Amino acid sequence: MADANWKLRSSGWKRGNSDETYREVTPAAIILGVVWGAFMAASFTYAGMIMGFTSGGSAIAAIVGWGVLSGILKKGTVVENNIVQTIASAVNISVSGVIFTIPALYIMGLHQEINTTYFFLATAAGAILGITFIIPLRKQMIEIDRLRFPTGTAVATVLKTPGSGIEKARLLFLGMAVSTAVYLVQQFPVLGLPEIIPEYVDLRAILHLPEWVSLAMALSLMVFGMGLITGRNGLIVLAGGILSYYIITPIVKALGWLPSDVTGGAISGFVYANMTRPLGIGMLLGGSIAGLILSMPVIIVALRSIANASKLGTGRNEELPIKYLYAGITLAFLLLLVTTYQLGNLGIGRSLLTALVGVAWIFVASLLVAMSTGMTDWSPVSGLSLVSVMILLYLTGKQVPLTILLGATVGVAISGAADMMQDLKTGHLVGGIPSRQQKVELLTAWIGPIIALTVVGLIWKAYGIGNEAVPAPQAMALKSMVEAILGGNVPVDKFIAGGILGFALSMSGIPGLGVLVGLSMYLPMLYILPYGLGCIVHEIAKRRKGNEFITEKVLPVAAGLMVGEAAMTLLFAVLTVLGVLHP
Amino acid sequence: MEMKKLFGNVLLTVGLVAGSITAARIPPMWGGLAVSLAVMGVGIFLRRQGAKEELHRAAQTGTGGVRELERLLSDALGRLEAIMDASGERATAELTKILEELDEFAEKAQPLRIEGLMTYGTIMSVFSRGERALNRAWSAFADGYEEEGRKYLRYGYDDLKETLSAVKALKV
Numbered sequence: 061m062a063d064a065n066w067k068l069r070s071s072g073w074k075r076g077n078s079d080e081t082y083r084e085v086t087p088a089a090i091i092l093g094v095v096w097g098a099f100m101a102a103s104f105t106y107a108g109m110i111m112g113f114t115s116g117g118s119a120i121a122a123i124v125g126w127g128v129l130s131g132i133l134k135k136g137t138v139v140e141n142n143i144v145q146t147i148a149s150a151v152n153i154s155v156s157g158v159i160f161t162i163p164a165l166y167i168m169g170l171h172q173e174i175n176t177t178y179f180f181l182a183t184a185a186g187a188i189l190g191i192t193f194i195i196p197l198r199k200q201m202i203e204i205d206r207l208r209f210p211t212g213t214a215v216a217t218v219l220k221t222p223g224s225g226i227e228k229a230r231l232l233f234l235g236m237a238v239s240t241a242v243y244l245v246q247q248f249p250v251l252g253l254p255e256i257i258p259e260y261v262d263l264r265a266i267l268h269l270p271e272w273v274s275l276a277m278a279l280s281l282m283v284f285g286m287g288l289i290t291g292r293n294g295l296i297v298l299a300g301g302i303l304s305y306y307i308i309t310p311i312v313k314a315l316g317w318l319p320s321d322v323t324g325g326a327i328s329g330f331v332y333a334n335m336t337r338p339l340g341i342g343m344l345l346g347g348s349i350a351g352l353i354l355s356m357p358v359i360i361v362a363l364r365s366i367a368n369a370s371k372l373g374t375g376r377n378e379e380l381p382i383k384y385l386y387a388g389i390t391l392a393f394l395l396l397l398v399t400t401y402q403l404g405n406l407g408i409g410r411s412l413l414t415a416l417v418g419v420a421w422i423f424v425a426s427l428l429v430a431m432s433t434g435m436t437d438w439s440p441v442s443g444l445s446l447v448s449v450m451i452l453l454y455l456t457g458k459q460v461p462l463t464i465l466l467g468a469t470v471g472v473a474i475s476g477a478a479d480m481m482q483d484l485k486t487g488h489l490v491g492g493i494p495s496r497q498q499k500v501e502l503l504t505a506w507i508g509p510i511i512a513l514t515v516v517g518l519i520w521k522a523y524g525i526g527n528e529a530v531p532a533p534q535a536m537a538l539k540s541m542v543e544a545i546l547g548g549n550v551p552v553d554k555f556i557a558g559g560i561l562g563f564a565l566s567m568s569g570i571p572g573l574g575v576l577v578g579l580s581m582y583l584p585m586l587y588i589l590p591y592g593l594g595c596i597v598h599e600i601a602k603r604r605k606g607n608e609f610i611t612e613k614v615l616p617v618a619a620g621l622m623v624g625e626a627a628m629t630l631l632f633a634v635l636t637v638l639g640v641l642h643p
Numbered sequence: 644m645e646m647k648k649l650f651g652n653v654l655l656t657v658g659l660v661a662g663s664i665t666a667a668r669i670p671p672m673w674g675g676l677a678v679s680l681a682v683m684g685v686g687i688f689l690r691r692q693g694a695k696e697e698l699h700r701a702a703q704t705g706t707g708g709v710r711e712l713e714r715l716l717s718d719a720l721g722r723l724e725a726i727m728d729a730s731g732e733r734a735t736a737e738l739t740k741i742l743e744e745l746d747e748f749a750e751k752a753q754p755l756r757i758e759g760l761m762t763y764g765t766i767m768s769v770f771s772r773g774e775r776a777l778n779r780a781w782s783a784f785a786d787g788y789e790e791e792g793r794k795y796l797r798y799g800y801d802d803l804k805e806t807l808s809a810v811k812a813l814k815v
Contacts, residue, residue: 082783082791138782203771204764206749223735223785307660308667317668335667354760361764376798378772488771491779491795557666557676561659564680568655568687569694569757577659611743 084139085496092128093147094504096121100152100630101508105515107633108159109525111641112533116479118211118486119623120630121148122218130222138219142492143500145215146483150501153479154187154508157471160445161464162516163535164542167526170461176513178399178465183509185395186469189419190476191501192388193426195380197477198484198494199362200355205571207434210289212485214619219490221616228616235620236627239281243628246279250632250641260586272313274305274328277589285621286437287594288614293435293576295599298592300580304336332584338551340581341443342558343565347574348428350566380495384502393419396469404462414455414466421451422470426477432575433478434485440582441475445538447555450545460542467538472509594618645700648693654686691757698754708754709813715748716807723777723800731784731792738781745774758813766809773802 083089100117125144129136162179165171201207221229245257257279264275287294309331312318322330352359369379396418401411425444433439448470452463480501487497516525523529526536544550558581562574580588602610635641662679665672701708719741726737749770755763776799783792 080788082786082788137786137788139779199768200764203775204767206753206767206771220782220785223782224739303660303663308664311664312667331667334669336663339663339666357760358764361761361768365768488775489778491775491777491782493779553670554666557671557673560676560680561662561666561683564683564687565655565659568683569691571753571756581663607743607747611746 082139083135083137084493085143085500086140088129088133089125089140089143090147090500090504092125093121093144093500094151094507096124096144097148097151097504098507098511100148101155101511102515103630103633103637104152104155105159105512106519107636108155108534109163109516109519109530109532110636111632112531115626115629115633116149116211116482117152117626117630118145118149118215118479118483119218119619119626121145122215123623123627124148126218126222138223138490139487139492141219142487142490143497145219145486146480146492146497147500147504149479149483150191150476150505151508151511153190153476154183154472154505155512156441157186157468157473157475158183158509158512158516159532160442160471160534160538161468162513163525163532164464164538165461166516166520167532167535167539168460170464171520173461174403174465176517178403179468179513180509181395182399182465182469183472183513184506185392185399186422186472187476187505187509188388188395188502189392189422189469190426190473191480191498191505192385192392193423193473194430194477194481194484195382195385195388195498196359196362196366197427197430198481198498199365199379200358201430201434201481202485202488204358204362205355205434207431207485208290208293209434209482209485210286210437211433211622212482213289213489213615214285214622215482215486216489217615217619218623219486224616228612231613231616232620232623235285235617235622236624237620239285239621239624240628242279242281243625247628247632271324272309272327274309274332274585275589276586278586280587280590280625281621282625283587283590284594285618285625287591287596288598288618288621290436290591290595291598291602291610292595293572294591294595296573296576297436297438297580297583298588298595300577301583301585301588301592303577304332304340304581305585308336334551335554336581337443338554339558339561340578340583341440341447342555342560343562343574343578344428344432344440344443344558344582345424345447345555345578346559346562346564347566347572347576347578348424348431348562349559350563350574351431351572352424352427354566354571378493378495380498384498388502389419396466399465400456400462403465404456404459406456410455410457414452417451417455418466418469421448422473425470425474428575429474429478430481431572432579434481435572435576436579438579438583439475439478440579441471441478442534442537443582444474445471446541449538449541450550453542453545458546460546463542464538476505645693645697647689648697651686651688651690651693654682655690656686658683658686694754695757698757709810712748712752712755712810713807715744715751716803716810719744719748720800720803720807723796723803727793727796727800731787731789734792734796735781735784738777738784742774742777742781745770745777749774755813762813766806769802769809770806773799773806776802 122145125141221232246259249255260276260278262276264273366379366382369377393415396415400414429439449467452466456462519530525532562578566574601614658679662676665675698708722741726734776795780792780795
């Protein structure tokens with residue numbers, strides 16, 4: 061181990077040449093990023109529809125990037141590898157948006173009503189919007205608001221490891237090894253082996269607490285690692301979770317506000333599903349709107365800065381010109397307009413309104429997801445999808461096929477916005493040029509939807525969708541969501557009440573407080589607990605050992621924990637594709 | 644902690660708890676929610692006032708605020724000057740420490756929001772650009788591209804000087 065690290069580090073010093081241009085956007089980086097991104101996109105599309113999970117893949121791409129660029133080609137650089145992971149992520153990220161929506165059309169037997177071309181147009185529009193909206197958001201959230209983007213920070217730690225010394229590399233690999241081993245052992249039952257380490261532990265049963273108490277903790281080192289990097293903001297999420305599960309729930313129970321048939325262990329689930337989670341979604345929305353209002357001066361500064369940078373003919377200009385923002389919005393708007401007009405039979409006026417509101421909503425949703433992800437590493441995509449579907453059903457006159465298709469646009473856009481913000485945070489931390497990262501994102505993001513849609517189509521032809529072979533759990537969830545909305549079973553009053561609370565919280569002077577508390581009510585306690593534990597460890601280490609200890613010791617370990625589990629996720633996705641694993 | 648700020652936090656928390664409970668009911672208790680929001684509003688007002696007074700007091704005593712920010716930036720600039728002609732390895736090691744301290748600057752600059760988001764945004768925008776330049780310098784030196792490293796070392800230095808000027812211009 062030590063010898064390998066020494067060689068890796070040593071080659072770094074010998075590799076550069078003072079007369080050579082610093083390698084960043086290179087053919088090797090682009091090709092590798094596209095190939096690896098395509099591989100991940102195909103694998104996660106397939107696995108997502110069968111096993112129900114996906115992953116961003118940036119961390120894995122960073123490891124692969126080092127392996128190929130430095131290990132095989134012998135000439136990689138930190139910022140070149142940053143381009144690899146940026147492209148791979150851009151290609152892969154549309155998967156989650158696609159598999160949450162498009163398969164639902166197949167399940168409902170509605171896919172034949174829509175020409176395949178529109179599948180691509182809708183998802184491509186989403187990819188374009190996701191990228192273009194983060195042009196000003198990047199400056200606001202990463203440079204001015206200084207959001208942490210834990211995964212982005214972890215990936216930066218991976219990218220910088222070869223130049224950071226032996227100790228950091230050792231800690232990174234240690235984290236990877238532990239996380240990999242634990243995850244593999246946890247998956248023994250899937251492989252037909254006896255269970256040794258469970259995926260979660262029921263603390264309620266162990267502590268003999270009342271049945272209504274929800275106190276199960278996921279034994280996920282990746283989630284713990286997320287908390288280790290997040291720190292302080294995560295403590296608010298933990299506190300909010302405590303409020304939700306251990307203050308609101310028992311008080312609601314004591315006041316007799318529950319239906320008489322909800323008793324025992326069902327109480328916690330009922331309160332979560334019907335009370336606190338919808339309230340949390342509302343808080344997220346209210347908090348993000350307040351954040352948008354409060355951030356308007358900052359966004360103006362960001363836009364002005366970008367515009368000024370564009371005017372400078374010489375010197376250092378590293379911002380993507382603002383015209384890209386305008387062009388992207390216009391193009392996406394037109395794509396949505398064409399799709400809506402051609403498929404919806406709504407007339408030109410209604411189609412214009414739908415496209416316009418759609419673009420505006422995507423901006424708000426992208427801002428919310430980016431803010432939430434930046435502060436905590438959690439992305440409330442499914443919650444926003446619920447609101448999106450509700451809005452779209454209203455705009456389209458309850459046309460389900462068109463709603464789901466436009467929902468794909470939203471899903472791809474907001475997933476893309478969050479993940480690409482992570483990548484741009486990584487770029488900031490390793491010194492990547494933002495305009496170059498964003499250009500390669502624009503260049504390659506359209507590939508992901510094609511791959512994902514193709515895989516979905518192939519799966520449909522081979523196995524069907526929504527059956528035992530291909531359960532497509534996320535799409536089934538969307539189908540249920542649509543049916544609930546059409547049936548009038550939507551807790552709009554909770555959204556409104558939560559929105560008001562979230563708005564007020566974010567006016568408190570603590571940036572994003574409404575979003576943080578909303579997120580805590582939105583997330584299941586299963587994940588809040590290991591996440592909160594990581595945040596606590598971070599804060600304790602910071603107070604006792606200082607910031608240097610966090611940077612030098614905690615970050616590499618946390619990054620390793622996250623990378624290890626992410627890599628295993630991809631491995632299991634591949635095994636699913638190969639038919640080794642079954643639901 | 645400033646008493647106003649502390650009391651504001653307490654009221655904010657109480658209002659949030661009560662508001663969440665009343666909002667959680669099916670259907671929500673709108674009256675109770677309104678009262679809770681009023682309590683939260685008072686808490687927010689007190690909290691903001693307390694935070695502003697805290698910032699001003701820190702500035703007057705020199706124990707924090709703008710003077711602390713100036714010190715951090717001046718220190719970083721001095722250390723950058725010392726490594727302008729240093730070897731790549733030494734520059735990388737020193738930049739690692741400087742970047743950690745710059746992260747501290749960013750954290751301590753957060754209270755400046757109270758003095759106006761436009762001003763805060765301008766300062767942090769320039770600062771972050773400088774930080775990114777120094778990050779690039781670190782990466783370039785680590786990869787053995789010394790010319791690129793020195794180029795962005797100068798960019799980062801210039802941006803931090805500009806940031807220092809902007810901080811000094813504040814009237815806190």
